Amino acid sequence: MTLRHPTRRAVVGGLAAAPLVLGSGAHAQGSGPIKIGELNSYSRMAAFAVPYRNAMQMAVDEINKAGGIKAIGGRPLEIVFRDDGSTPGDAVRVAEELVTRENVAFLAGTFLSNVGLAVADFANQRKTLFLATEPLTDALTLAGGNRYTFRVRPNTYMQTKMLVDAVKAKGVKRWAIVAPNYEYGQSAAANFKKLMGEAVPGFEVVAEQFPALGRVDAGATVGALAQAKPDGIFNVLFGADLTPFVREGNTRGLFERRTVASLLTGEPEYMMPLGEETPEGWITTGYPWEQIEDPKHKAFVAAYRARFNDTPRLGSFLGYVVVYLMRDMLEKAGSTETEAMVKALEDLPFETIVGPAIMRGIDNQATLGAWVGETTLKGRQGAMKNFRYVDGRDYMHPEAEVKAARKD
Structure with missing residues (x-):
């Protein structure tokens, strides 16, 4: 997603750090289980x-219980899980x-x-298939795309456009933006400006805050947004940054009588830590499982x-969909x-x-959708x-933009 964070559901902590192998023991790729290398930020x-x-x-x-991959002699699947270290350098080493x-x-x-993006570049250099499951950056299927990299989740542009379509009829013109200061947050902010500028005459951004990822100063951020007196707020913070931002905003009345459009806040990973502090009426993408x-x-x-004695999160939904796509x-x-x-x-x-989807060939971006609605307290x-x-x-990105951006 680009990002989502610790908020995504605190679970069995001990499982997160260690490398793990799923299925039977190691076999030669040509005869035993079909081995898939899965690297992810299991610790962070x-x-x-x-x-x-x-x-x-x-x-x-x-x-595997249903007979494995029948077109390849009924071979079972085996997933080799590794932690990617949450850094490009570590991830490339693990991929190797x-x-x-x-x-x-x-x-x-x-x-x-x-x-x-780092693993996509590795896949391109090594001519190895890479099925990117969670990162949301548009670059992964545009300028940084390649024929060996495919993405499953709706990207930043897609989810931002969903929110723009949901709020444009409200006619709100004066907006503030708060987003984590790295590729995902910057891309979401740029997409919002472009799409809202096209959809709402007189649209303007009166304040922008880009706190460091995972290190938001909620007091200073909320104060700067409030001082600008916007009529709407576009929020891209998630994970560990979201809860203190919401808490401080609730305390200081930042969200009262303002339209708030918020990426990812409706995902259980982020909603659960908010608990009773969940704001009412934010327009958001999420997963009302x-x-x-x-x-x-x-x-x-x-x-x-039944299996895990826990409720599913968006991560659960995505992991399940991805394996059946494989x-x-x-x-x-x-x-x-x-x-x-x-x-x-x-x-x-x-x-x-939740229905059919297609892996669009022009940019290797899946048409998997998202749920758009409003936050509420139950x-x-x-x-x-x-x-x-x-x-x-x-x-999806217009095909003309895809062709202009991709180099492959």
Whole structure:
């Protein structure tokens, strides 16, 4: 996502740090299990990454129980999990180890945008398939894109455009922006300015705050925003930065009588730590898992809760969807050869527990959507209301922009 943070759900802390192997023991790639190298910020972003890993394990076990990858002789899947260190340098080193020592068929994962871009560059140099699951940076499928890198989640542009569509009719013109000072936050702010400028005549930004990721000074940030007296606030803070920002903003009345559009706040990872401090009426993207009525999704929730004695998070949903996408790709490819898998992924239609999606071939960006709604308090816990699932294919970068940006 680019980012999301510790907020993503504090879970079994002990699971987060150690490298892990899923499935049977190591075998030669040509005969035993199909090994997939999954590197992620399991230590730093445990609240998101542990539920993500749990759901991946559940999906792997389901697929193997059903006969493995039938187009490749019924071979089972095995995921080799490694911590990426949350830095580009560490991630590239881990990716190299997965490819050369573990002999994985392809790479998947990463969380932070800068880490995802580094692994994408590694994949391009090594001509190794990389299925980026969480980083949201637009660059991953635009200027920094390559034919070996594919992204599953809706990117920063897509989710920002969803929020712009949700708020533009309100006619709010004077906005303040607060975002973490790294690629994801800067990209979200730039997208908001561009899209709101096109959608709302007279739109202007009266204040911008870019605190360091994970080190927000909530008092100073809220004070600067309040001083500008905006009519709307676009918030991109998440994880460890979100809770102190909301707490200070609630205390000082920053959000009263103002429209707030907020990326990611509706995700359980970030909503749960807010608890009773959850603000009312923020327009946000999120994951209202307990209110989604699709039968396939309800079956997933029941299985996840039964197995892990916990409620799913967005990370859980994503991990489960990703493994079934891997299955569909391998069944179509009929091989673990990189070129066959890349070709299979291009314009691949795949089913998810909330409906169909496609991996768009022009930029290797999936059309998976997101839920857009409003924050609310239910009892002592935050939730979403007035939400709807928004199909990602309606919010993709225009093809002309993709062609102008990509170099491959």
